[in-house]
Amino acid sequence: xxxxxxTYWQYISSGKLCxxxxxxxxxxxxxxxxxxxxxxxxxxxxxxxxxxGVVHSYTIVHVSALPDFQDDTPYIYALIDLAEGVxxxxxxxxxxxxxxxxxxxxxxxxxxxxxxxxxxxxPVSTA
Amino acid sequence: xxxxxxxxxxxxxxxxxTLDAGGRSTLDLxxxxxxxxxxxxxxxxxxxxxxxxxPPSEDSYFLWPSQVAEYLQLSPIFMNMVELxxxxxAGSIARAALMVDAGVCKNCLCLSGGVWDKQVFNTREGKTAxxxxxxxxxxxxxxxxxxxxxxxxxxRRHMAEYGTTPEQxxxxxxxxxxxxxxxxxALFKKSITVPDVLASPLIVDPLHLLEIVRPCSGASxxxxxxxxxxxxxxxxxxxxxxxxxxxTHNSIAYAPSLTDSPIKLASQxxxxxxxxxxxxxxxxxxxxxxxxxxxxSLEDIGFCRKGEGGKFVEDTDLTYKGSLPCNTHGGQLxxxxxxxxxxxxxxxxxxxxxxxxxxxxxxKNNDLALVNGNxxxxxxxxxxxxxxx
Numbered sequence: 001x002x003x004x005x006x007t008y009w010q011y012i013s014s015g016k017l018c019x020x021x022x023x024x025x026x027x028x029x030x031x032x033x034x035x036x037x038x039x040x041x042x043x044x045x046x047x048x049x050x051x052x053g054v055v056h057s058y059t060i061v062h063v064s065a066l067p068d069f070q071d072d073t074p075y076i077y078a079l080i081d082l083a084e085g086v087x088x089x090x091x092x093x094x095x096x097x098x099x100x101x102x103x104x105x106x107x108x109x110x111x112x113x114x115x116x117x118x119x120x121x122x123p124v125s126t127a
Numbered sequence: 128x129x130x131x132x133x134x135x136x137x138x139x140x141x142x143x144x145t146l147d148a149g150g151r152s153t154l155d156l157x158x159x160x161x162x163x164x165x166x167x168x169x170x171x172x173x174x175x176x177x178x179x180x181x182p183p184s185e186d187s188y189f190l191w192p193s194q195v196a197e198y199l200q201l202s203p204i205f206m207n208m209v210e211l212x213x214x215x216x217a218g219s220i221a222r223a224a225l226m227v228d229a230g231v232c233k234n235c236l237c238l239s240g241g242v243w244d245k246q247v248f249n250t251r252e253g254k255t256a257x258x259x260x261x262x263x264x265x266x267x268x269x270x271x272x273x274x275x276x277x278x279x280x281x282x283r284r285h286m287a288e289y290g291t292t293p294e295q296x297x298x299x300x301x302x303x304x305x306x307x308x309x310x311x312x313a314l315f316k317k318s319i320t321v322p323d324v325l326a327s328p329l330i331v332d333p334l335h336l337l338e339i340v341r342p343c344s345g346a347s348x349x350x351x352x353x354x355x356x357x358x359x360x361x362x363x364x365x366x367x368x369x370x371x372x373x374x375t376h377n378s379i380a381y382a383p384s385l386t387d388s389p390i391k392l393a394s395q396x397x398x399x400x401x402x403x404x405x406x407x408x409x410x411x412x413x414x415x416x417x418x419x420x421x422x423x424s425l426e427d428i429g430f431c432r433k434g435e436g437g438k439f440v441e442d443t444d445l446t447y448k449g450s451l452p453c454n455t456h457g458g459q460l461x462x463x464x465x466x467x468x469x470x471x472x473x474x475x476x477x478x479x480x481x482x483x484x485x486x487x488x489x490x491k492n493n494d495l496a497l498v499n500g501n502x503x504x505x506x507x508x509x510x511x512x513x514x515x516x
Contacts, residue, residue, distance in 0.1 A: 001264075005264050008265075031265040056385070057281070057284040057287075058280065058283060059276050059282075059283055059334075060329075062329045062332060063328070064270055064272055065249040065272065066270055066272075068270070074332070075270060077270055077279075077331075079380055087381065089265070089378075090269050102283070113268070
């Protein structure tokens with residue numbers, strides 16, 4: 001496993017979603033890499049994300065061939081546009097299937113799945 | 128510079144797709160298809176001096192073109208493997224045309240095929256085998272269902288942006304099935320209706336089972352040569368008028384857009400090379416791993432405006448009898464996806480139509496065909512324009 005992949009998941013285990021940031025480009029990137037994909041230079045910093053985002057698109061998985069998920073169907077697999085300007089795949093939880101929609105504001109929450117901490121999202125509470 | 132119309136497809140060979148390869152390997156299937164194409168061209172095996180292959184279903188890619196050449200006992204002066212996912216087949220035709228046009232080789236055999244193995248396909252290993260490391264590290268933990276969920280995301284976003292309906296998407300599968308009903312080699316030939324498609328199980332909402340390609344086994348071979356008018360061959364020549372490619376992403380999560388695909392640029396480049404426009408095209412053979420793939424292809428190639436694909440397919444007869452015949456063999460949705468040969472079925476069907484050899488499903492106007500190969504999740508695109516004579 002690469003150093004940056006390890007770092008990403010270590011941050012996640014400590015309850016932080018951190019993204020790489022290129023100071024020269026003034027851009028966040030996702031997924032983590034050894035070099036900034038825009039300027040191809042090393043020296044990416046890690047910055048904690050706000051955890052705010054919106055649903056870019058989603059699909060409700062009814063049939064899963066992945067053993068970890070076969071008992072969890074139907075579940076929402078979604079692309080989240082983070083406030084930092086990057087897009088990441090994740091799950092939407094605590095959301096009735098008929099309430100999910102594109103552009104739904106969501107916020108970060110951590111769950112444990114098969115012994116691994118994962119960054120997922122839930123609808124922003126309107127209360 | 129590549130010259131339009133100077134190269135041609137002189138031979139095709141395709142195995143009838145099957146769910147069970149009957150103990151045969153990718154190499155066995157490829158060899159059977161190669162023999163058919165060589166016979167179709169009126170060639171002898173020794174006439175083949177170029178070889179382009181797509182990867183095997185089995186594990187060992189190592190020196191794959193060399194493995195294929197050894198099995199077929201060929202001694203090519205040029206060979207390579209083309210790996211552009213579903214665009215590999217169309218991409219291999221474009222590359223063969225370039226090599227033949229440049230005089231590097233005379234007759235280039237483009238071979239694709241694969242064996243579907245149920246034991247491997249529906250497992251975690253089967254899924255990770257077609258994922259990048261970035262997808263395994265940062266996507267797999269959330270339960271993506273491979274290509275299904277990728278195209279599900281696209282369909283959902285297209286519906287939200289443009290009001291595309293499930294009924295409109297289903298119509299694509301229905302029209303293609305009408306085509307398949309007169310194709311003796313199709314895997315699925317039972318008539319279906321829009322309600323049938325919508326009543327089939329939701330796999331990844333909003334995509335239903337009958338909107339999703341069925342993997343199978345098979346192989347396909349195409350021989351690209353320089354056009355030599357008057358050469359003895361049993362068929363009308365089919366010329367390669369132009370091609371275009373475009374690439375913007377691997378995973379759909381990191382694509383510039385979910386609903387605008389690189390097909391737009393690929394087709395524009397192909398039209399420019401061939402010096403024709405969308406309105407000149409008589410029939411299309413569009414990569415159809417899912418219904419949404421066809422709808423976005425039609426929009427991005429320019430048969431209708433962006434966002435109006437739903438209305439367009441609703442109002443247009445896409446069957447072999449219609450105004451824009453599309454996937455007249457039934458497409459992969461009705462013929463199955465024989466690994467990398469699934470994409471080649473769009474080439475071989477266009478050739479049959481342009482030759483006037485499509486039998487009961489022969490279209491009336493057959494001067495110019497557009498073929499599109501699509502790989503990944505709208506990731507790799509290769510568009511070909513093929514002409515009659």
